[in-house]
Amino acid sequence: MRLNTAQRLALNLDSHIVIDAGAGTGKTSTIVDRVIEHYLSEDQRATRLLPKPTRPARLTSGMISSPPSERIDLREWGGLLPGEVVLLTFTNRAADEMRDRLRKAISRLKPGPMGDDGKSRTDPRIRNQGFIEQLLTLLEDAPIGTIDSFLSQLVSPFRGKLGDALSRENVTDAGRNMLVDSALRTLWRLPSAKSRIGDAVDSGIPAQIATDVLSARDRVSRSYSGSRAASRVLRGLASKSVFIDEAARKIMKEDGAVDPDLLMSQLLESADEQQVKKQAERLHSIVSNICQIFKDHIQSPSSVGWPAISRMSCLDDLDRSGPPMELWDKLRWMGHVLICTVSKSTLMSKKMTFFPRNQFPSDDWVPGVESYSKISDKNTKENFLILLKEQISSFGEIWSGETGRILLHFVRASITLENSKPPGTSDDWEPPSIPLPLSLPERLDNPRGKYHFTLEAEVRNLGDLHLLIQT
Numbered sequence: 001m002r003l004n005t006a007q008r009l010a011l012n013l014d015s016h017i018v019i020d021a022g023a024g025t026g027k028t029s030t031i032v033d034r035v036i037e038h039y040l041s042e043d044q045r046a047t048r049l050l051p052k053p054t055r056p057a058r059l060t061s062g063m064i065s066s067p068p069s070e071r072i073d074l075r076e077w078g079g080l081l082p083g084e085v086v087l088l089t090f091t092n093r094a095a096d097e098m099r100d101r102l103r104k105a106i107s108r109l110k111p112g113p114m115g116d117d118g119k120s121r122t123d124p125r126i127r128n129q130g131f132i133e134q135l136l137t138l139l140e141d142a143p144i145g146t147i148d149s150f151l152s153q154l155v156s157p158f159r160g161k162l163g164d165a166l167s168r169e170n171v172t173d174a175g176r177n178m179l180v181d182s183a184l185r186t187l188w189r190l191p192s193a194k195s196r197i198g199d200a201v202d203s204g205i206p207a208q209i210a211t212d213v214l215s216a217r218d219r220v221s222r223s224y225s226g227s228r229a230a231s232r233v234l235r236g237l238a239s240k241s242v243f244i245d246e247a248a249r250k251i252m253k254e255d256g257a258v259d260p261d262l263l264m265s266q267l268l269e270s271a272d273e274q275q276v277k278k279q280a281e282r283l284h285s286i287v288s289n290i291c292q293i294f295k296d297h298i299q300s301p302s303s304v305g306w307p308a309i310s311r312m313s314c315l316d317d318l319d320r321s322g323p324p325m326e327l328w329d330k331l332r333w334m335g336h337v338l339i340c341t342v343s344k345s346t347l348m349s350k351k352m353t354f355f356p357r358n359q360f361p362s363d364d365w366v367p368g369v370e371s372y373s374k375i376s377d378k379n380t381k382e383n384f385l386i387l388l389k390e391q392i393s394s395f396g397e398i399w400s401g402e403t404g405r406i407l408l409h410f411v412r413a414s415i416t417l418e419n420s421k422p423p424g425t426s427d428d429w430e431p432p433s434i435p436l437p438l439s440l441p442e443r444l445d446n447p448r449g450k451y452h453f454t455l456e457a458e459v460r461n462l463g464d465l466h467l468l469i470q471t
Contacts, residue, residue, distance in 0.1 A: 006021075007026065007029075007030050007033070010030045010033075010034055011033060011034055011037050013034070013037055013038060013041055013044040013045060013046070014044065014045045019031065028097070028098065028101060029101075031087075031098070032098070032101050032102055032105050033105070035085055035087065035102060036102075036105055036106070036109075038079065038080045038085050039079050039080060039081070039082065039085070039106075039135060040079055040123060040125045040126065041079050041125070042077070042078025042079050042125070043078065044079070044080075046080060047078060047079065047080065053084060055074045055075045055077075055081065056074055056075075064130070064133045064134065064137055065133065066128070066129055066130030066133055067130070069130075070128040070129060070130030070131075071128070071130035071131065071133075071134060072127065072128070072130070072131050072134070074134065079125075081135070081138050082102075082135060082138040082139040082141075082142035083138055083141060083142055083143065085142065085143075086143045086144075086150065087102075087142070087143070087144040087145075088145070088146070088147050088150055089144075089145070089146060089147075090146065090147070091146065092145070092146060095144050095145045095146060098144055099139065099142070099144045102139060102142075102144075103136065103139060105121075106132060106135050106136055106139065107132070107136065108120050108121045109121055109122075109123060109126055109132050109135075110122050110123075110126065110129065110132070111123075111124075111126045111127060111128055111129065112124065112126075176239075177235075177239075180234075180235055180238045180239075181235070184231050184234060184235065186203050187217055187468070187471075188217070188221075188227045188231070190203060190214060190217075192214055192218055194211070197210050197211060197214075200213065200214060205471055209467070209471070212467060213467060213468065213471050216463075216464035216465075216467045216468055217464075217468060219460070219461070219464050220233075220234075220461070220464050220465060220468065222440050223440070223453070223457075223461055233465070234465070234468060234469065237465060237469050238469060241469065244466070244469060247266075248466050250262065250266055251263045251266055251462070252466075257463060258459045258460075258462045258463045258466070259459075260455055260456070260459050263455075263458070263459060263462070264328075264417075264455075267410075267413065268327055268328060271327065271331075271407075271410050273327050275403055275406075275407060276327055276330050276331065276407060276410070277323075277330065279334065279398060279403075279404070279407050280323035280330045280333065280334055281323065282394075282398050283323075283334055283337055283395075283398065284319070284322055284323055286391050286394050286395055286398075287315060287318060287319045287337055288319050289387075289391050290315065290341075290355075290388065290391050291315055291316055291319045293384065293387045293388055293391070294312065294369055297372070297375060297380055297381075297383070297384040297387075298369050298370055298372065298374075298375065298384070299370075306368045306369065307366065307368045308424065309366070309424060309425065309426045310365070310366050310367060310368025310369075310424055311340050311341075311360040311361070311365055311366070311367050311368055311424065312360070312367060312368035312369045312424075313368055313423070313424035314336070314340045314422050314423050314424030314425065315337070315340050315341065315424075317423040317424060318333065318336055318337055318340070318422075318423065321333075328414065331410050331411050331413070331414040332414045332418060332420060334411045334414075335411050335412070335414045335415040336420075336422035336423070338352070338411065338415070339415065339422050339431075339432055340360075340422055340424075341354055341355055341360070341361070341395075342354055342361065343356045343361045344361060344363060344432040344450075347412075347415075347432045347433075348412060348432070348433060348450060352396075352399065354392050354395045354396065355388065355392050355395075358372060358385060358388055358389065358392070359371055359372065364430070365425065365426075365429065368424075372384050372385065372388075415431075415432070415433065416433055416435075416452040416453075417454070417455045417458070418455075419431060419435055419454070432450060433450045433451060433452045434446075434449055434450065434451050434452070435451070435452060435453075435454045436451050436452065436453055436454065436457065438454070438456055438457055438460070
């Protein structure tokens, strides 16, 4: 197989590397090739800096069928052996796949000049076929497994001091899920009454945080409408605990509390500023075209222009101001455009309706312009509809692609997290999504309305989830 430039660079054993690539691009194959290089290269940083470990002279069992004359003295081999290269994965399935891929790659190796015909790979560093059989035998006991199982092996010699009966065996995915489910069942069974706090302590929760843990549990249950949905969330987080710990460090202060500013910073860090800028420019062009279409075809209801409290005034104001400079302000600007022009019922839906029935959405926020049906001249009316439908189509296109859908997520986040009022709205204007109070009520004033959690509530919810996962 012919390697590309990036894959060749990954075989430099004297460098620390990070492989960042999409699915199906050959990450696992590149890692396998790098491990093979560790086995075959007798001059590498690892062997130059680290002392040579104790090794067996010769192997006499396993997959070895070659005569002793075709084997090498492993004590004299300059490269690394399978037991000296650690491969860590997140799941047992990935560990099994990695070992299998390595086994197949080693089986293809043969002595000879450098070459690869697709069936076998020849390498002059391999002096005889017996060495390949030795590598295959050693591979069976190589440290290839999950992170937790490897760490368990490291601390197992000290289990007497630690007081735990540690196992060298990998914890299976099914076994891990059973442990998590058992812990969650125990968590939900604990009483909330302060007089019964001893039950929580007896279950293994540290006494100094037992009250906080139970309060967090109750809030999470209410936020997710019951323990069943909350358990699904907690179970998913527990399966990705390594990533959760890393993410938590980026949004938490030194005292362990989630910082709203750090949370917003992380949210914006994942947004591509150039993509946001281009999207805002495209949307501004559509808004400008629509404003001009209305001005050219529908007369203002008064000599002073559009009503100050109206959707048309809002759109005209957004057009004149244009997208701001800062990233978050751009997202907020686009959010105001959507609030002004998209029907309230579809604003947070998978498919938005932009200018429903070829006019501004109809609700308590007045459009500020006459309906196109009031245009008396037939040709003018037809021309208005043709031009407006072109812009409606353009609007759908910029949000329908993969990039548009990702950016729409950030725009909607700006609508819910900041809850700012667009221009041209009254003091009693009702937003398309109503922020929930921090302490959730027993009943909602409008059960059919759309609601969302505030930034303050999201911060507290993340803190609660993190506390429960750590417990």
